[in-house]
Amino acid sequence: MWLTMRIRPVIASVAALILLCSCGGTETSTADSIDPSKLDSGNYPTAPVDVETLRTATSGELREALNIATNTPIPFEYDPRFGYGSFDGRKQFVTTETPPEFVDSGIGSRQFTKEIAGLVAGWYVLGYRRELPDLGRGIETYTLRFETPEFARLAAQKLTAGSPGSPIRIDGHPDAISKTTPLEPFHSATVRALLPHEDMLLYIQVSDSVSRPFDPVDSAAIAKRFLDAQVDRLKSYKRTPLAEIRNLPMDVDGMLSRTLPDSEPNSRTAVYPVRAAISMAKEPLAFGPAYTDAGVDYIVSRGGAFVYRARDEAAADRLSNAFDKKNKDDSGLLPADPPPNLPTAQCYSMDPNAKVTKNTPPSCRIVVGRYVARIGGANLQDTYQRTAAQYKLLVGAN
Incomplete structure (x- = not known):
């Protein structure tokens, strides 16, 4: 499940929004019978907030990173064998506050902005052959924007100068700097490629910890397909002028202002385009x-809630049902009564007899017009109050 049981920012990762799978049937009551004034929302806010009060120094960079994410291929799109994604909740956006990690280059995230000049923003994607990453090949990609093409070219040179491996050719991309390393004890075999493209730097690493003997040809072919797909998608990327990035608006159509707030500032706070969310999922293909x-x-x-905007109310109902169908038998949840005076909510509490090691907090799901919201809390009563507050916030959003 996607919720932390201690009331600090309850959300561990936006990626987890696709991992959460509830159980139960469709709602049988309609919103027309619900009186928001009768809902107990505790001390949780029920009026939209001024989201500009949430702005941090890199909020604009995060919005630009999400623009890049919208124009970044997801591994299953260029190789359907890679149907699994992020598994550890790591951040996938790249900003100057959360720079990339190139371990083989000797330049980690803490050193990146000191060693590499001109970073603007970027997006990081993971893809795997198997649900357990160590049982098959894995893909890591970065799509990074720099201030100028020269900065992108210099970054490629510096990141490969000290990296191990022998050269390998990537068909169709003579400008790519690419290397392969063999399979060794405690180290996966890899094919890595860095391609400066205009003011962007494109990176892929295909790692293989299982193939014996290791043949880099197929992994190099995967790298080619990524670079082909990424270059093509960047044709649709509308770059925000550098001087305007810092002040990019944080909200989209009031969605952020109508989602439960975090208890403290959060560098992840943003409205995520659906492609960015899919690329952060554990099972993006599903x-x-x-x-x-x-x-x-x-x-x-935000604030222990995920809010999804669908095409219309009928589509929101279908999405809610899709979450039901995706439920795992071992989710560790049991159906629970809905919050008082909110019969359309589908709620679940922890199963004390479930043989699971993962965290499975109480949760509720509501459909309000074209919006689907999933809410969790520290306990069932807290979840009820959060759900009531989130319902009130969304009532005026349609």
Whole structure:
């Protein structure tokens, strides 16, 4: 599950929004019978907030990173064998506050902005052959924007200067700097490629910890398909002028202001385009079709809630049902009564007899017009109050 049981920012990762799978049936009561004034929302805010009060020094860079994410290929799109994604909740946006990590180059995230000049923003994607990453090949990609093409070119040179491996050719990309390393004890075999493209730097690493003997040819072919797909997608990337990035608006159509707030400032706070959310999922290939069918365009993760905007009310109902169908038998949840005076909510509490090691907090799911919201809390009563507050916030959003 995606919720932390201690009341600090309850959200561990936007990626987890696609991992959460509830159980239960469809709602049987309609919103027309609900009187918001009778809902107990405790001390949680129920009026939209001024999201500009949430702005941090890199909020604009995060918005630009999400623009890049919208124009970044997801591994299953260029190789359907890689149907699994992020598994550890790591951040996938790149800003000057959260720079990239190139371990083999000797330049970690803490040193990146000191060693590499001109970083603007970027996006990081993971893809795997198997649900357990160590059982098959893995893909890591970075799509990074720099201030100028020269900065991108110099970054590629510096990141490969001290990296191990022998040269390998990537068909169709003579300007790519690419290397391969063999399979060794405690180290996966790899094929890595860095390609400066205009003011962007494109990176892929295909790692293989299982193939014996290791043949780099197929991994090099995967690298080619990524570079082909990424270069093509960047044709649609509309760069925000550098001077305007810092002041990019944080909200989209009021979605952020109508989602439960975090208890403290959070560098992840943003409205996430659906492609960014899919690329952060543990099972992107499984959830992409459900989002497409429902016409989901944006998702917000804040304050223990995920809010999804679908095409219309019927599409929101289908998305809610899709979450039901994706439920795991070992989720560790049992159906629970809905909050008082909110019969349309589907709620779940922890199963004390479940043989699971993962955290499975109480949660509720509501549909309000074209919006689907999933809310969790420290306990069932807290979850009820959060759900009531989130309902009140969304009532005026349609």
